[in-house]
Amino acid sequence: KAGVTQTPRYLIKTRGQQVTLSCSPISGHRSVSWYQQTPGQGLQFLFEYFSETQRNKGNFPGRFSGRQFSNSRSEMNVSTLELGDSALYLCASSGGRSGTDTQYFGPGTRLTVL
Amino acid sequence: QQQVKQSPQSLIVQKGGISIINCAYENTAFDYFPWYQQFPGKGPALLIAIRPDVSEKKEGRFTISFNKSAKQFSLHIMDSQPGDSATYFCAASKDGGSQGNLIFGKGTKLSVKP
Numbered sequence: 521k522a523g524v525t526q527t528p529r530y531l532i533k534t535r536g537q538q539v540t541l542s543c544s545p546i547s548g549h550r551s552v553s554w555y556q557q558t559p560g561q562g563l564q565f566l567f568e569y570f571s572e573t574q575r576n577k578g579n580f581p582g583r584f585s586g587r588q589f590s591n592s593r594s595e596m597n598v599s600t601l602e603l604g605d606s607a608l609y610l611c612a613s614s615g616g617r618s619g620t621d622t623q624y625f626g627p628g629t630r631l632t633v634l
Numbered sequence: 635q636q637q638v639k640q641s642p643q644s645l646i647v648q649k650g651g652i653s654i655i656n657c658a659y660e661n662t663a664f665d666y667f668p669w670y671q672q673f674p675g676k677g678p679a680l681l682i683a684i685r686p687d688v689s690e691k692k693e694g695r696f697t698i699s700f701n702k703s704a705k706q707f708s709l710h711i712m713d714s715q716p717g718d719s720a721t722y723f724c725a726a727s728k729d730g731g732s733q734g735n736l737i738f739g740k741g742t743k744l745s746v747k748p
Contacts, residue, residue: 524677553735563678563723563738576735610677623736625670625677 522547524613524626532632538599541629543611545592551575551619552594554586557608557628566609569594570619598631606633637661638726640739647746653711655742657724660705664726668736669698669709672721681722682709714746 525544533539545552553576554566565578569588588594592613598605608630612623639658647653659667665686670678684691684698684707691698697710711718724739 555736555738562740563725563736565735565737568735578735612677622668622680622683625679627675627677 524611524624526609526611526626526629528629529627530630530632532634533601534634535601535603537601538597539601539631541596541598541609541611541631543594543596543613543626545594545611545613546615546624549613549615549619549624550592551614552588552592553612553614553623554594554596555610555612556580557610558606563610566596601633603633605631607631637737638724638739640724640742642742643740644743645745647714647744649714649716649746649748651714651746653714653718653744653746654708655722655724655744656706656708657726657739658704658706659726659737661726661728661737662705663728664737666727667698667700667707668725669696670723670725670738672723672741678723711744714744716746716748719744719746 527542551570553568555563557563568576572588583599586596608628610628612625614623615621668683669681671681672678682693682696684700686702695712700707721741721743723741725736727736
């Protein structure tokens with residue numbers, strides 16, 4: 521089985537722009553979670569989607585949003601980028617009937633905001 | 635508010651030695667405690683996980699010890715090898731039908747010297 525894939529792997533944007541990141545989960549997985557990883561704050565949960573519905577949400581501002589499509593692929597959008605949004609954005613997928621099995625992480629998208 | 639505290643931040647161990655990483659949590663509602671291993675340029679990968687109904691779980695050279703009353707859990711890596719050099723994260727979540735909302739510790743960078 522192919523693993524979790526994330527595109528693009530690297531992005532450079534400037535302050536004020538918006539960005540969309542994409543995640544394709546492992547085939548058959550219906551839960552997709554997004555995390556932000558920075559040296560200072562570590563790994564922080566952004567949100568989780570299951571069957572196209574947001575099931576959990578972390579403590580991030582409304583500039584961070586996401587969605588999930590009927591094929592379980594997910595996108596994450598960040599609007600009005602700030603310098604502090606520079607981070608590695610990780611996507612993880614889970615299988616099982618309720619999407620509660622082990623989370624498998626993708627390689628991440630490295631976002632740099634200039 | 636840091637719900638999962640991990641120590642030490644970095645650890646240097648000789649080949650063949652035992653690596654020990656500790657975590658403490660605050661929320662007694664947590665009922666799933668995984669450890670993840672992350673190599674540079676890669677996403678975290680699940681190493682081993684435990685639920686609070688057992689005090690210890692062993693998989694190969696990796697053992698989780700869990701102390702529910704102290705709200706602490708630790709990872710022991712026996713016979714540490716240079717290939718184990720990576721960053722290790724403990725995490726916790728409430729399994730209310732979803733494991734998407736993992737709360738991570740800040741990570742421990744392990745270096746195993748040959």
